[in-house]
Amino acid sequence: MKNLDPNEAKRILVEKAGSLGLDPVGVAPVPAELRQDYFYKWLETDQHGEMGWMARDPERRANPEQVQPGAHCILCFGLNYYQPEPGRRGRIAKYALGKDYHKVMINKLKTLCKWLQEIGATNRPYVDTGPLLEKPIAALAGIGWQGKNTMVLNGEHGQWLFLGFILTTFPFPVDKPQQDRCGTCTRCIDICPTRAITAPYQLDARKCISYLTIEHKGSIPLPYRRLMGDHLYGCDDCLDICPWNKWARKTREAAFEARDYPDLRELLTMDDDAFNNLFAGSPVRRLKRPRFLRNVCIVLGNSGTREDLPVLKKAAMDPDTLIAEHAQWAIAEIEDRG
Template sequence: MTPEALKADIVRRAAALGFDVVRVTRPDAIPQAASRLARALADGHHGTMGWLAERAEWRGDPQALWPEARSVVTLAMNYAPDRDPRVALQTPDRAAISVYAQGDDYHEVIKGRLKQVAGALAAAGAPAKVFVDTAPVMEKPLAEAAGVGWQGKHTNLVSRDFGSWLFLGAIFTTAELPVDPPAEDACGSCRACLDACPTDAFPAPYRLDARRCVSYLTIEHAGPIPREFRAGIGNRIYGCDDCLAACPWNKFAHEGREMRLAAREALKSPPLEELAALDDAGFRALFAKSAVKRIGRDRFARNVLVAIGNSGRPDLAEAAAARLDDASAVVRGAAVWALSRLVPAATTRALFEARRTRETDADVLGEWDRALDREAA
């Protein structure tokens, strides 16, 4: 089979498996990636995500990851929602979950299909390896080099046809396939995505400080969420879609067709009160096969309590009070903070003392002391 015929076969197979875009580039097509990553790491913009630095040489140079690779097939699957996800922000007593996490975990959906495409390459005598956001591969720069779209000012990929709603996967192969032209940046003077960020996480266009990003804070960050960002999180309990949803190129997007990625009804703006009551078993049951499950129940409960504190709904105080004796100190501290935003600090202290089962709880009492100081001021 000629390289042209092999590529055509791969594109056909990928389309039949539900991929919306298939493009090809070379492993050496992103020479700028290494220096950009190095700058982000030097500035500490990766926060506690040490895995970004551990294999920086592979991320910056795909050829170093697998020297035998001659082509990178970049594939994308549309997951655009059926409505603007910012609608969920209008009901503060309900949770806003990032669009990508309302259906089945995209890693599981996409990886199996990538393997099927890679199998066709292997059958043609070209060994292949698949990657989908779980290896030291910078999918977005590769997708830009292949012409899938360009990295916008929010650092995510933007497509003329699908806006900001694309899941990416990559297949490295030893086959010499015809390459596609790179995409051109079409952001122009627009800064809608930058202005939409609730926590001001973009120090400059095309640069993201993850330490300020709601997605990082609610997913990757362990321990208490820094106080300066709690109010900005609003009712977002897992991830944030604001910068994606603000992109004007979304006017060309159409609803995704992969049913496994479609939002489950139970995860469309679920009530915060019900989420706060979930124990570990309930959490695992509700988020089975969802990406949300990866953060664990304690981190999830922390996020829910922050959202309750931001709700402005005193009727949710009891839901927060019920977590004052939680086994996790992070959850207990978040419960105190939530209560301090909904009821007087003295009431919060009384609720805490009535439920406390531990002799020492410095972290929780510290939250209460700060709430009392704020009231006094």
């Protein structure tokens, strides 16, 4: 088994991954050429905002061979999470409609690691939290190309892919990167409400609604509040508009099925326990109640009606100043609209 032919091993790997719902599969070489210069400049100019973990140990992040000495390649796996928008007040990004993907993905990777171990390899699985530049690695592994919105774009699944990685010592044959097929299209750049895609392939995270609604901890800067529209958690605008994304099929992963949530008015009355129970197992839970209610207030400020005022007035008295201040802003916005 240990002398398994690398091409045969790859065939088995793709088959095993496919049976776990992991598709596409690609292999990137180590060491890897990973847009390191862009990454260092992005950090230097603070475009990562409050995502301090991105700036931790950047050398290691940009050079996977430092993460696991002796690694021959990085296996990259996609997991389709696409599903149609449920159509309710306040949009949650599609990747967060169901259960958090980290555990789902890591369990699949661990299953593959068991087999890799049997064929004599030493392996390290990563999902999001590891010190890897995930999108450039996925592009190098031929999973897709990085679109002008910086998301990895696969010709079949579009951009609705969770990514998982295994650093391995097994000498799998590496894949070729895919050709960039964005062409002259600029739809993702044009639609971005906050102009966060500052140039093709360049994203200023501090301006991105995904960052503002999720990573940003404090008050939402005033110039961004109206631009956030009805985005409650994350933003898919630059993905929804991408012509490649219209071919996507609904995910087969039951864990990602969209959950039902009450209307914004009811969400705004939740205490900590109610919030934690409602979002148990969901990525939304990491926001905690104050940041989530801050976002609810912004969405109501942008799209609510006078019928939402009583619940907002109650929120404006909340002892948490983050909630109270955003509720006051929302009340003023609704009253201004008459």
